Each structure stands twice: as structure tokens, then as C-alpha cells.
Amino acid sequence: MKLYFSPGACSLAPHIVLEELGLKYEGVKVDLRNKPQELLKANPKGYVPVLELDDGKVLTEAQVILQYLADQKPEKHLLPKMGTWERYQAMELLNFLSTEVHKGFGPLWHLKELATTPEGMEHVRAVTIRTLSKKFDFLASILKKQPFLLGDRFSACDAYLVTLLGWTRLLKVDLTPWPELMGYVEKAPQIPCVQSAMRAEGLMK
Numbered sequence: 038m039k040l041y042f043s044p045g046a047c048s049l050a051p052h053i054v055l056e057e058l059g060l061k062y063e064g065v066k067v068d069l070r071n072k073p074q075e076l077l078k079a080n081p082k083g084y085v086p087v088l089e090l091d092d093g094k095v096l097t098e099a100q101v102i103l104q105y106l107a108d109q110k111p112e113k114h115l116l117p118k119m120g121t122w123e124r125y126q127a128m129e130l131l132n133f134l135s136t137e138v139h140k141g142f143g144p145l146w147h148l149k150e151l152a153t154t155p156e157g158m159e160h161v162r163a164v165t166i167r168t169l170s171k172k173f174d175f176l177a178s179i180l181k182k183q184p185f186l187l188g189d190r191f192s193a194c195d196a197y198l199v200t201l202l203g204w205t206r207l208l209k210v211d212l213t214p215w216p217e218l219m220g221y222v223e224k225a226p227q228i229p230c231v232q233s234a235m236r237a238e239g240l241m242k
Contacts, residue, residue, distance in 0.1 A: 041065045041076055041087035044238040045203065047139060048086035051102045052238065053196040057230035058110045064237060099139070100131040103193040115193045123187075127194060130186060134197045138176075141169045142201065145208045166210060173215050180217040191228060199225045 040055060040062055042048035046069070055062050067076050072083050080087040080097050088096045088105065096102050107115040117123035144151055144165040148158040176198065179186055186194040202222045205212055212219045225231050226241060235241045 038091055039063045039065050039079075039087075039089040041067050041079060041085050041089070042238065043067050043069045043085050045200075045207075045240055046085055047099045047197075047200055049200040049203070049234060049238060049240075050099050050193075050197040051086050051088065051106060052234040053199065053230050054103055054106045054115060054193050056233040056237070057115065057191070057196075058106060058113055060106070060109060066238075098135075099197060100128075100135045103131065103197060104128070107193045114190060115196075117187075127187060127192070130194050131197065133172075133175075134194065134201065138169070138172050138198075138201050141165070141172055142204055142208065145204075145210070169210070170214070173212070173218060177215040177217040180221055191230075196231075199228075199231055 038060070040048065040051060042052055042064060044066070052064070065075070067073065067085055069084065076085070076087065077083055079089055079095055082097060084097075086097070086099055086102055088102045090096075096105055104116060107113070108119065111118060116127050142165075144161050148161055151161050152158040176186075183189060185191050186198060198221070202212070202218060203225075204210075205222070212222065226235065232241070
């Protein structure tokens, strides 16, 4: 299978899961500023992640790809078994990460498109971070009780959160008010599958 990725983008999440599962795959690095035809052919929406199976079938959207991959090796317990209450709780969390946290970062990547003055950009930034703060409160409340999002084990949900929180340094979002999130970010690169995926994307040596 192929994983189309852009270094540090949300495609890092399935990249982490692929490394944890030990599945055979080919990583295809994509420059999102100059979208190659190969990417557009695989995903006309024009963004990553894209998972292309050996038979040519294609999946897009991070939270869907994460579930598909986790189900390829259920014995790894990266997500609860399909059909269980715990699985639906995990799906709820994945959707929250996708629709609330992931999309919540959006304006910070496009400040110059959303405002024309430094003051305007700072206003957009402040409002965006204030909105994200509420999401961070919720995530911190989970991590205050347990080391990972679903309990004591690293899961596909964590692969997504590690990726999203990794953006805070680049975007200069201060996590000091959430020591649980700060600790989570600090320990993430020590997790072997996170380390492997980050190295594969050139994000660490």
C-alpha cells in the first residue's frame, strides 16, 4: 500500500500507525504547494493523507484511514473491537479531534488570507486560540486521569493527537496552561512508532 504524506501534516497520524503495526507500505512525499498529478489522481480533493491499497482502492480523511489501519491488526489493540461500545467512544474521540481540534487550527495557518493588517491577524489569532483552549481543556481533563486518550495504551487516537499538538510549537501556541498536554507532547517522541514516523518524514534525526 501507499501513504501519500506531507511532512508534519495530519498524514503523520496514519504514518505513526503504519509504523506501529509494522505493515508493509510505501511512503509518497507530497509538496502541497505544488500538488502533483499523482496526488490529484489518487485524491481529487487535493490533500493528504491518502491511503492507496495494493488493489487500487483509495481511502482519504485521517480519522477513517486510522480506523482502517487499526482494523488490519486488531491484536495490536490500537482501537477497540468494531461493534463494541468502546469502539464508538473511540470514534467519537476521533471525530472530535478531526472536526474540533484539527479544523480549529485552520485559521492559524492562514492568517494572511483572513486579515490584511497586523492588528487584524492578531485578532484572528487570539480568537482562534481562545476557541482551541476549550478543546484543550477537554483533552487535558482526559489526560489528567490516564496517560493516553483511551487509557493505559497508546492508540490510533493518540497518533492523531500527537500530530495535532505537534503543530503548537510551529504556530507558537503556548501549552503552559495545560501541563497534561505539555507532558504528553514531551513524551511523544520517545514512543518508538512516533519516533520512526517522524524520522521517515525528516522531522527528527
